[in-house]
Amino acid sequence: MTTNDGLSETLPSVKYPVRRARILLSGLGFLFVLYFFGSLLFLLPAFFLVSAYGSLGWLLTLLLVSAVILFVAYRGYRRMLAQILADAERVTPEDSPEFADLLDFVEEESERRGMEPPALYVHPAPIANALAVGRRTKGHVVVYDGLLTTLQNPAELNAVVAHELAHLDNRDSTAMTLLSAIKLTVVRFWTWFGFALRSWMYERRGVVLTPTEEQALWAKAHRRSNLVCSPIGLAENSISRHREYIADAEAAEATSPGAMVGALESIADGDHDPGDLDVPQSLCIHGESDGVLARLRSDHPPIEKRIRYVEKTHGDGDG
Numbered sequence: 077m078t079t080n081d082g083l084s085e086t087l088p089s090v091k092y093p094v095r096r097a098r099i100l101l102s103g104l105g106f107l108f109v110l111y112f113f114g115s116l117l118f119l120l121p122a123f124f125l126v127s128a129y130g131s132l133g134w135l136l137t138l139l140l141v142s143a144v145i146l147f148v149a150y151r152g153y154r155r156m157l158a159q160i161l162a163d164a165e166r167v168t169p170e171d172s173p174e175f176a177d178l179l180d181f182v183e184e185e186s187e188r189r190g191m192e193p194p195a196l197y198v199h200p201a202p203i204a205n206a207l208a209v210g211r212r213t214k215g216h217v218v219v220y221d222g223l224l225t226t227l228q229n230p231a232e233l234n235a236v237v238a239h240e241l242a243h244l245d246n247r248d249s250t251a252m253t254l255l256s257a258i259k260l261t262v263v264r265f266w267t268w269f270g271f272a273l274r275s276w277m278y279e280r281r282g283v284v285l286t287p288t289e290e291q292a293l294w295a296k297a298h299r300r301s302n303l304v305c306s307p308i309g310l311a312e313n314s315i316s317r318h319r320e321y322i323a324d325a326e327a328a329e330a331t332s333p334g335a336m337v338g339a340l341e342s343i344a345d346g347d348h349d350p351g352d353l354d355v356p357q358s359l360c361i362h363g364e365s366d367g368v369l370a371r372l373r374s375d376h377p378p379i380e381k382r383i384r385y386v387e388k389t390h391g392d393g394d395g
Contacts, residue, residue, distance in 0.1 A: 092322050092389065099318045106255065106311035117141065117265045149257030156253075157209055157216070164197035164218055172198075181234050182217070182241070185330055189245045191215075196237075198224070204346025207360045208240035208249055215244040226346035231331060232339035238327035239336070239361055245326075248319045252375075255315065259308045263301045270297035316375035324382050325389045333390040337383050344379040 118141055125140075126133030167175050179196060186193040194208070194215030202222040210216045217240045219233075227233050243249055271294050278285055285293065328336035343361065360376075377385075 092325055099315055102311055102314035102318060106308065106315065116269070117262055145254075145257050145261050148261050149254050152257055152260070153209070153253050160199070160207070160209065160218055161197060161216065163201075164199040167196040167198055177230060178233060178237065182237060185238055185241050188330075189241065191241075191245055194241070194244055204343050205360045206236050206240055208243045210244065211250055212244055212247065215249075217241070217244075222346060223343070227339060227342050229338075231335040232342060235327050235331040235335040235339045236343075236361055238330040239323045239339075241330075242323040242326040243319070246319065246322065248316075248323065252312075252316055252319075255312045259305065259312055262308060263298075263305050266301040266304060267294070267298045270300060313375045317377045320376055321382065321385050324386050328386045328390050333386055336386050340379050340383050340386075 118137060121140055122133060122137040124133075125136045129136060167179065169176055169179055175196070175198075182196060183193050191212040192214065194210065194217045197216060197218045199218050199220045201220045202225075203220045204222045204226040206217070206219045206223055208215060208217050217237060219237070223236065224233070227236070274293055274297065275285070275290075324336060324340070
């Protein structure tokens, strides 16, 4: 008996085990569909490298494909960060004393989580949303002005920011950026492959395409590639949805279930139309998901299901 008690004390407890198990299953599904749709991306360079370098060619292929994916991920991240922060204003105690309490909360919650406090920004867009980008050591939390006018009290604002801090702490932004880069790389590869194949077929027939026809052919290949690779996106969005549930539950733990539920209810009633603003939905606290098919393609669960999960994990259920 004593041995079992001592063993249980040394084993780390896993929060929200059911939700994390579903993330694992979604991850396995992502790898499964990636195997079918991305195998040619790996085998094509492997054919030439293995022919030239023997067994070493497999390692060189792995390094080459990994380098391409990491390059796409980093370039996409830098472009996204520049777009998000272009019109946002950094919040500091000196320039924004009205946010002093929120900054104190960010400092305290970051210290509790053992992470570097992220930079806090306010974006002038009138949408009820917030997002987190970056890493645990260099994060950015952006709160849109529409959210500040939508939330009912400071406790709800703290809950939203705690949700974003949970994303940074759980490395959700990094993970989703990498998954998106993998999907984008595969889609671009099949777009190029389809375009090259059709161009070769036209050339065999003696047909010379004009620049306009080439653009139309490329666009058609891109649409078909997105359609063919859509299972990768479905698996990616499933991972994102389960991560939202965990961030909600951790935010409720950091503040209170009532504050998190109230924030979600207020956000549901707010304005979500980004207009011409390019907002990365997978990194926001709110995403559109109306309809059964739309929910499968959405990277966010419906608000009502998120509220029920917060009430369950901080009530009768264990998540």
